[in-house]
Amino acid sequence: MTARHEHDDPPARDTAPGADTDTTPVDTELLSAGLRAGVAHVTAAPDLYARVAEGARARRRRLRTGTAMAVAAACAIAVAGVADPLGWRADTPARTVAADPVGTQGPLPATAPMSAPRGTAVTECPVGHPQPASPGVTDGPMLPPHPGTVLLCVYNATHDPSQNPVNPTITGTVYTGADADRIAANINAVPTTAYTPTGGRCSMLAPRPVLFFRNAAGNEAVAVLDGDCYNMFTDGRVQAQLPQGQHGIGPWLPS
Amino acid sequence: MAAHDPPGFQEYIAARRDHLVRIGVLLTGDRHHAEDLVQAALVRVWPKWTRVSRGDNVDAYVRRVLTSTFLNWRRRLWHREHPTDLGADAGLLARPAAGDPFAAVDTSDVLIAALRGLPPRQRAVVVLRFYADLSEADCADALGCGVGTIKSQTHKALKTLRALPALRDAATSHGRVEA
Structure with a gap:
């Protein structure tokens, strides 16, 4: 190590400390002596290095997390800006999509395929959505008043999901324009609850309707349109906010 | 030492921690704020240590980080200090009699206050010039400003300190007539 310690080898002053000021050597000598005497008894804590090491590791973790989030945000902004700079696509005609039955024996994919062929709106049913969406949505309306496009997916398991990972058939319906506005009004009219892993779970054996929506600003929400299901299906396939106090698919959808 | 700890950093801290x-x-x-300040500064030095330790003046770099950390802290509202009445301690700075081992401590208490x-x-x-014995150029380097700024800041600081009755008495007792 090439560290030079000034107390071991004090550097020569280019000028006397007080030479360029209207003070005298007596003043500065007194000042230096007083400062040194005042802290002569001070010693550092012996665990300083351990605390510095811990702080450095924590700082490195924060920087890594921050960098990853910044990159993810930049990518999201770039994709949103190119694909749909004004937010929701409102001109998509209503259509029905059907996903193939998915054989997911074993662990679910870490990220759900929520890619959309048009803009940023979700128009294809995800195989799974293991992360809760919009955790702060309980502070306000779950949906924008004019969401543009919302997607209803119905998951229907073929056997008991409590015993084995389910292989649901998944069908999806895209609602746009006035139909989407009506769904948003219905959903926003009731209190919602954020996803909680301690909430009840629901079998996928019966058809389970789930609503997905996402816009260019990155707002995203998932709603299970069945009060019995609470937040999550038994296999963790979908974790969602729940409009409470309603049961069944009827109250939410346009007739 | 953990596997990813920069080599030589632990030894440097062991040698310089009291001084810092x-x-x-x-x-x-404040002693506790000082410990926090030094810790925060050394955490900032940590990732650059390998490169810094190859230089010819590690202390200068660490001092620069330490002072910039201090000045950044000071900009935070929650960290503002509220000095108490400094004049109340003025009488403690009577020039110590020769051989009085406690007088210097009394003087330093007033100085630190x-x-x-x-x-x-x-x-x-003031600390870098009169405690760490830095030249004006080194002081300017540590604070990231010009030598002229150091001169003017030194002048203002000493003028303020000299205006305190305690320090004025001490200077007079040394035969110097206050300007």
Whole structure:
């Protein structure tokens, strides 16, 4: 190590400390002596290095997390800006999509395929959505008043999901324009609850309707349109906010 | 030492920790804040240590980080200090009689209290110039400013300190007539 310690080898002053000021050597000598005497008894804590090491590791973790989030945000902004700079696509005609039955024996994919062929709106049913969406949505309306496009997916398991990972058939319906506005009004009219892993779970054996929506600003929400299901299906396939106090698919959808 | 710890850093801290904490005490006026300040500064040095340790003056770099950390802290509202009445201690600075081992401590108590009344940058200049014995150029390098700024800050700081009755008495007792 090439560290030079000034107390071991004090550097020569280019000028006397007080030479360029209207003070005298007596003043500065007194000042230096007083400062040194005042802290002569001070010693550092012996665990300083351990605390510095811990702080450095924590700082490195924060920087890594921050960098990853910044990159993810930049990518999201770039994709949103190119694909749909004004937010929701409102001109998509209503259509029905059907996903193939998915054989997911074993662990679910870490990220759900929520890619959309048009803009940023979700128009294809995800195989799974293991992360809760919009955790702060309980502070306000779950949906924008004019969401543009919302997607209803119905998951229907073929056997008991409590015993084995389910292989649901998944069908999806895209609602746009006035139909989407009506769904948003219905959903926003009731209190919602954020996803909680301690909430009840629901079998996928019966058809389970789930609503997905996402816009260019990155707002995203998932709603299970069945009060019995609470937040999550038994296999963790979908974790969602729940409009409470309603049961069944009827109250939410346009007739 | 853990596998990813920079080589030589632990030894540097072991050798210099007392000196750094003493500077921290003079800057912050508080032992606990000083420990936190030094820790925060060394955490910032940590990732650059390998490159810094190859240089010819590690202390200069660490001092620069320490003072910039201190000045950044001072900009935070929650960290503002509220100096108490410095004049109340003025009588303690009577020039010590020869051989009185306690008088210097009394003097330093008043000095440290007076330091807290200085603006942060002036305080840093006083500490670096008169405690760490830095030249004006080194002081300017540590604070990231020009030598002229160091001169003016030193002048203002000493003028403020000299205006304190305790320090004025001490100077007079040395035969110097206050300007």
